Amino acid sequence: MYLTRFRINTGRVGARKLLASPQTMHAAVMTSFAEPPAPGSNGPRVLWRLDRDGNAATYLCIVSPMRPDLTHLVEQAGWPTTARWDTFDYTPFLERLAKGDSWSFRLTANPVHSIRRNADEPTKVTAHIGPTHQLGWLLKQQGKAGFRILEKPAEKQLIPGHDTHDLIVHGRRQLRFxxxxxxxxxxxxxxxxxxxLEVTDPDAFRATLTQGLGRAKAYGCGLMTLAKA
Known part of the structure; x- marks a missing residue:
């Protein structure tokens, strides 16, 4: 497995086209591989995410079973003569994950649930809109995904009894295409x-990191990355 980070030059026309369409970005990411994994396979897949930091820098993060070649993205949306991309061997890190490890994490996801208005109607997948329900969605994923979200001490809770987990949700985007x-x-x-978070099941957690969490993985959702807590 490989972890790749590429800074996007948002001043370029090609970059703006990529950032405006998750379908176009997905196609650009997948053409970074000579033989990408087959769609629908149960093993590790290509995951990607856009990160925007406080200094207005925008990064494309990719986790993939194969090493990518982002030459076309550098030419279209980067700095062709001064900057390229960074790719790291992710496998040794994944193999070292152990039960009880604590990490800071970032995840962009598509929190959804199934609803229906009456018993005769088929269920419909719809998005969670409010932050409370979005946070609740992630808390429901944690056991089977091999981790648990750490809880805050009572003295650090902004709303005692409600702000119980060390977790925030931000950067809501509604993508239409x-x-x-x-x-x-x-x-x-x-x-x-x-x-x-804390790792509770290393094997399940490795699957979460390499196969993604939730829906809309082709559109920049599902990729979780870790940093030292």
Whole structure:
């Protein structure tokens, strides 16, 4: 597995086209590989995420089973003569993960749930809109995904009894685009979670990091990355 980070030159026309369309960005990411994983495979897949920091820098993060070649992205949306990209061997890090490890994390995800108005109606997948429900969605994922979100001490809770976990949600984006092939309109609500976690099941957690969490993985959702707590 490989972890790649590429800074996007947002002043370029090509970069703005990529940032405006998750479909276009997905296509650009997938063409970084001579033989990308087959769609629908149960093993590690190509995951990507856009990160925007406080200094207005925008980064493309990619986790992939193969080493990518981002030459086309440098030419279209980077600095061709002064900057390229950084790729790291991710496998040794993944193999070292152990039960009880604590990490800070970032995850961009598409929190959804299934609803229906009456018993005769089929269920419909719809996005969680409010931060409370979005945070609740992630808390429901934690056990099967191999981690638990760490809790705050009572004295650090802004709203005692409610602000219980070391977790925030921000950067809500509503992505609308026309799906190629059938012309259908697609809407994806993406939010970013920052927090602290503890590894409870290393194997399940490795699968979360390499296969993604939640839906809309082709559109920049599902990638979780870690940093020292």
């Amino acid at each position: 026309t799906k190629k092939g059938n012309g259908g309109q697609v809407t994806v609500v993406a939010v970013t979670f920052d927090g602290r």
